[in-house]
């Protein structure tokens with residue numbers, strides 16, 4: 001009997017949700033390596049996940065392109081050519097389209113269809129997955145590749161529907177080009193999406209107002225073509241690059257320094273940070289001082305350097321002071337990469353408005369009104385207001401595990417998982433880079449590959465054993481949840497109001513959502529657990545109950 005036949009009880013062996021980096025690779029792995037029958041559902045009209053929806057001007061990855069892709073297939077990695085240091089949205093989409101064609105993935109994907117619910121049947125250990133088109137499919141495994149930042153957040157401003165102009169959300173951008181020429185545009189939000197969009201919108205708009213609640217630490221991207229000799233050297237070093245990022249701290253070729261900022265003079269700190277600033281990218285954040293994540297005094301030394309940089313770039317001292325982040329540590333809120341953001345505020349038709357001291361009171365038919373009554377007349381509003389991160393994409397699916405228990409109710413006080421991969425009471429349901437895994441604190445494709453490989457290993461082992469379910473024990477889950485919070489509480493991360501903490505969504509529990517085990521050690525831990533007879537999991541065979 002084939003592996004597929006042994007494991008099969010439903011209409012298919014596995015349902016995968018989503019066709020971003022996660023879902024595409026998961027389908028390839030389960031179908032082409034394990035020989036399983038797989039159905040994939042995708043809400044969008046094409047592959048790409050995050051990159052299908054986020055089409056706003058300037059959208060591109062903040063990871064260097066040579067490591068922003070799959071590395072499981074050396075030939076795929078070698079042959080794909082990125083045009084710049086950071087890949088642009090349309091190029092990432094083209095890459096994922098190429099991947100879908102290369103492995104003939106589309107024949108198992110149903111597009112334009114959202115998974116609405118999935119319910120576990122304890123009698124035959126299968127999931128019934130129901131779509132918004134009314135289709136139901138039974139499967140032994142459900143794998144959510146739903147993304148960490150896929151549920152867009154539009155704050156419930158009073159009067160939001162009354163606006164007579166055009167409204168856009170960066171995370172749900174139209175497919176056709178939006179032309180802001182000659183228009184008065186307002187951008188609400190100053191996170192990574194706004195930082196990329198604002199310089200380009202400013203080129204078209206006749207007048208641009210940026211509504212800022214919290215200033216961000218923004219680092220130069222230093223984008224551009226990669227010199228041929230650098231590209232060639234990288235092509236020759238596939239194995240080395242792969243090994244280094246797999247075992248790294250954050251999934252980049254960056255290493256934190258041994259000497260702390262606390263033990264360094266300001267001159268020494270400048271000498272360390274200046275080349276990283278000039279190089280651009282995340283070196284100044286993920287490849288500099290480790291103590292700045294733990295000790296505010298160390299962090300303040302790095303902040304001094306960054307505050308001076310903003311004052312150098314922004315001509316108007318009042319605007320510069322407003323753009324200088326205050327009240328939270330550098331590195332604990334995701335810092336965007338900048339391609340001309342600060343310089344945009346030197347343009348006469350671009351204005352920065354502080355909506356922390358004077359919040360947005362309402363969206364009116366003609367624009368934005370602040371609490372003190374100031375009105376801004378606008379032709380278009382761009383909501384760059386982020387996402388219900390990490391738990392949002394799981395919460396919007398009606399997921400019912402053992403006893404019919406809703407996952408979103410179980411997670412009402414914050415996610416509860418083992419390894420950020422599975423939750424007790426939800427057998428055979430996996431989340432790729434879900435909450436409480438390194439996920440968004442890493443270069444995503446590296447963590448996605450690790451999770452997909454790990455899930456495929458688990459599924460192959462279950463099929464081999466003739467087992468029907470795997471599920472974390474309550475104890476293992478409790479320990480992981482506690483460890484997750486302990487790791488975070490040892491750092492300064494919880495001191496910042498960020499989407500890492502769920503703080504961007506009113507009413508969302510304030511819990512640190514990703515995991516701080518770091519990419520290499522987390523991988524080693526997962527491997528050790530699997531080697532050690534799946535420590536912390538219960539594996540059961542059908543109709544016999546628990547066996548391991």
Ligand code: NAP
Pocket residue numbers: 059060061062063149155170188189190191192193194196211212213214334355360384385386387440499504
């Ligand atoms: P975000 O970082 O959550 O930023 C949302 C912005 O909207 C923040 O400035 C926030 O202010 C503001 N905001 C929210 N509610 C508001 C309200 N009621 N009034 C006024 N302002 C409000 O969202 P994002 O920029 O879309 O980025 C989200 C994440 O996606 C990033 O952190 C990153 O991980 C990822 N991303 C990556 C890239 C890339 O790799 N290049 C690009 C874009 C996004 P507060 O800060 O005060 O909450």
